[in-house]
Amino acid sequence: MNAKRRHDDTSDLVLLPLGGTGEIGMNCYCYGVGASAARDWIMVDLGVKFGDERDPGIDVIMPDVGFITKNRKRFHGLVITHAHEDHIGAVAHLWPQLECEVHCTPFAAEILKLKLIEHGLDEDVPVIKHRPGSKFNLGPYKLEFIPVTHSIPESCALFIDSGQGTAVHSGDWKIDRSPQLGHAIAEDRFRQLGEKGVDALICDSTNVLREGLSPSEKDVAATLHEIVANAKGRVAVTTFASHVERISCAVRAARAAGREVVIVGRAMRNTIEAARKCGYLKDAGAFLDMEEFGYLPNDRVLLLCTGSQGEARAALARIAEDSHPQISLDKGDLVIFSARTIPGNEKEVGAVINNLALQDIDVITPDEALVHSSGHPRQGELQQMYDWVKPKVLVPMHGEPRHLRAHMNFALAHGIPEVVMLEDLKIARLKPGEAGVIDEAPGGRLHLDGKLIVDGEDGPARIRRKLSFAGVLFVSLLIDVKGDLHDLTLHSEGVPPGLASELQEVAENAFVSMPRARRKDDATVEEAIRTSLRRACDEAWGKKPICKVSVFRS
Numbered sequence: 001m002n003a004k005r006r007h008d009d010t011s012d013l014v015l016l017p018l019g020g021t022g023e024i025g026m027n028c029y030c031y032g033v034g035a036s037a038a039r040d041w042i043m044v045d046l047g048v049k050f051g052d053e054r055d056p057g058i059d060v061i062m063p064d065v066g067f068i069t070k071n072r073k074r075f076h077g078l079v080i081t082h083a084h085e086d087h088i089g090a091v092a093h094l095w096p097q098l099e100c101e102v103h104c105t106p107f108a109a110e111i112l113k114l115k116l117i118e119h120g121l122d123e124d125v126p127v128i129k130h131r132p133g134s135k136f137n138l139g140p141y142k143l144e145f146i147p148v149t150h151s152i153p154e155s156c157a158l159f160i161d162s163g164q165g166t167a168v169h170s171g172d173w174k175i176d177r178s179p180q181l182g183h184a185i186a187e188d189r190f191r192q193l194g195e196k197g198v199d200a201l202i203c204d205s206t207n208v209l210r211e212g213l214s215p216s217e218k219d220v221a222a223t224l225h226e227i228v229a230n231a232k233g234r235v236a237v238t239t240f241a242s243h244v245e246r247i248s249c250a251v252r253a254a255r256a257a258g259r260e261v262v263i264v265g266r267a268m269r270n271t272i273e274a275a276r277k278c279g280y281l282k283d284a285g286a287f288l289d290m291e292e293f294g295y296l297p298n299d300r301v302l303l304l305c306t307g308s309q310g311e312a313r314a315a316l317a318r319i320a321e322d323s324h325p326q327i328s329l330d331k332g333d334l335v336i337f338s339a340r341t342i343p344g345n346e347k348e349v350g351a352v353i354n355n356l357a358l359q360d361i362d363v364i365t366p367d368e369a370l371v372h373s374s375g376h377p378r379q380g381e382l383q384q385m386y387d388w389v390k391p392k393v394l395v396p397m398h399g400e401p402r403h404l405r406a407h408m409n410f411a412l413a414h415g416i417p418e419v420v421m422l423e424d425l426k427i428a429r430l431k432p433g434e435a436g437v438i439d440e441a442p443g444g445r446l447h448l449d450g451k452l453i454v455d456g457e458d459g460p461a462r463i464r465r466k467l468s469f470a471g472v473l474f475v476s477l478l479i480d481v482k483g484d485l486h487d488l489t490l491h492s493e494g495v496p497p498g499l500a501s502e503l504q505e506v507a508e509n510a511f512v513s514m515p516r517a518r519r520k521d522d523a524t525v526e527e528a529i530r531t532s533l534r535r536a537c538d539e540a541w542g543k544k545p546i547c548k549v550s551v552f553r554s
């Protein structure tokens with residue numbers, strides 16, 4: 001047996017991201033332990049990423065979990081670190097393929113339940129709840145939810161003891177010394193684990209480019225309190241629907257100023273209901289319905305609404321356009337954007353702010369005041385986490401390529417001995433020996449296309465992109481027994497009309513110029529017509545539409 005073979009048969013701890021490297025979204029990291037031929041797997045998080053104009057008609061993009069489902073006998077379950085869409089959003093879509101236990105905190109379970117009900121799966125999926133700080137076992141893995149501070153209740157890092165090595169999977173986190181809702185970050189537990197020895201830290205990179213420490217939610221709360229106290233007209237606060245802590249801070253600011261609170265937006269109402277079921281927002285009092293908004297004096301109401309990212313269908317965009325059926329704002333009212341603009345949404349958010357400006361409504365964004373603080377660690381917090389956990393290996397996760405690379409350099413400059421850069425579908429050995437990529441898994445992406453799950457790389461979105469760029473031509477030919485053209489019909493969609501009217505003749509000429517012998521074969525006729533039409537379009541228009549030719553014979 002040669003040395004390499006012996007090495008490959010060693011039982012090891014590996015990490016395989018199925019999604020989520022090099023972008024924020026679609027987090028799905030699998031841990032495997034055992035010899036390469038028979039590893040035991042668990043999956044941490046199963047999120048979505050939202051589609052954009054590059055994939056027309058695709059709202060949601062998800063990781064392909066086929067590699068895990070092929071190993072189902074040795075797949076022991078899914079663990080969710082927190083209830084954000086980029087960590088939990090694909091569970092209801094992909095569970096029918098995985099058919100596994102789902103382990104999460106009570107709040108994440110409430111959020112997941114709403115999604116499972118929508119999919120008719122709430123009776124089928126075994127959701128096992130663990131309080132933050134709990135320990136539980138999955139197959140050969142000993143796991144522990146370690147409380148962290150973030151921007152949704154009950155966020156946890158996951159400690160993984162595989163028997164062959166240990167890892168801390170950070171999830172999304174920041175260090176907030178004065179959280180305004182829920183648990184504190186479990187600094188002592190991280191320190192204890194660090195003392196015992198942690199092999200690898202798989203760590204959030206989102207804010208690695210920012211120096212210093214994140215502001216606390218306490219400071220955001222104080223700013224909101226002051227702004228609301230000084231406001232004369234109506235106040236609307238928009239934030240992420242899932243940010244219960246921020247919702248709580250805005251409600252307290254309202255109560256202190258003697259304002260009633262009206263909630264607008266289904267997603268926000270759902271989150272509030274889930275939070276209340278888990279014991280949060282107990283002191284928030286009752287919220288009023290939208291119908292009551294118009295009857296309240298201007299200085300006695302605070303509106304909490306969705307739409308901080310400029311989403312066209314959300315409440316705020318419609319209020320800004322003055323097209324909301326129940327809610328309208330006027331000159332002298334104030335809208336607070338208590339959220340950062342996620343990269344890619346700048347145009348939409350700008351449009352909403354412009355519409356508000358057209359109505360003389362004041363706007364405060366995080367550029368003007370501390371009305372938002374991110375839930376991800378800056379450099380100072382990363383350094384503290386390294387000091388607590390003292391990992392031998394660091395794997396940057398949760399960020400665009402520039403963030404992951406910056407995190408690598410930052411970690412190496414701050415005493416981490418080894419850093420492994422990972423791409424989706426690469427299998428990295430974390431222990432034993434030097435950490436690094438040792439293998440690759442098959443996979444890719446899935447698209448949610450309406451109600452159907454389709455292949456992401458080779459799916460219908462690829463053709464739709466072409467259609468949106470250059471349209472389509474349909475040609476049908478009726479050829480008689482002698483090989484003469486009996487009829488030729490051409491339809492076009494999305495092709496300039498002047499050009500389209502010339503194409504009939506191009507197609508007829510292409511047919512007539514074919515030798516009779518070649519006209520006998522349908523495929524040859526179709527290809528000749530297609531080629532000549534696309535060439536004519538390219539010459540006149542500079543574009544080649546999709547072209548479908550059908551031959552009929554009489």
Ligand SMILES: [Zn+2]
Pocket residue numbers: 025084086087172398
């Ligand atoms: Zn995230």
Ligand SMILES: [Zn+2]
Pocket residue numbers: 082084150151172
């Ligand atoms: Zn998150």
